[in-house]
Amino acid sequence: xTHSRKTPQKDLVLDYFLDAxxxxxxxxxxxxxxxxxWLPNCDLKEAxxxxxxxxxxxxxRMREDDQSQDPSTVTFQIGSDFYxxxxxxxxxxxxxxxxGRTPPVAANGNGECLLRAA
Numbered sequence: 666x667t668h669s670r671k672t673p674q675k676d677l678v679l680d681y682f683l684d685a686x687x688x689x690x691x692x693x694x695x696x697x698x699x700x701x702x703w704l705p706n707c708d709l710k711e712a713x714x715x716x717x718x719x720x721x722x723x724x725x726r727m728r729e730d731d732q733s734q735d736p737s738t739v740t741f742q743i744g745s746d747f748y749x750x751x752x753x754x755x756x757x758x759x760x761x762x763x764x765g766r767t768p769p770v771a772a773n774g775n776g777e778c779l780l781r782a783a
Contacts, residue, residue, distance in 0.1 A: 677757040683750055687743050690751045691720050694741050710736070727757075736760045 683690055693699045697712060706712045710726040715738070717723045724740040742754040 675759050679755045681753040681755070682746055683753055685751055686749065687720070687745050687751045690753060691743055694723055694743070716740075 693703075695714075695717075697706075704725075708728055710728045714723045715726050720743065722740060722742045724738050727737045727739055729736060736759075738758050738760060740756040740758070742756070744752045744754075746752045
């Protein structure tokens, strides 16, 4: 994967294939008494979702430890796979406040190589 300084990546997208029916996965995400086991309310800005398409997609606003960091949203998308299981996509996205800001470049970012002129 290559990243360009001109087009920074703003989303972290993870795909999982689970050996459970979509209805069961949806319940584990949607119902608070199940969700708090793996995503506690202290990690969320609000315990209730900010957007929801029943059985397909649900989004939560995340609480950031450092108040200087931009807020973010995590979205869970659920669908069936070919084998009767579930495809779960988790999208962690920076909100619009900091979306235009270029993230810092790592010291070993493999950027352009410049030669020292003597």
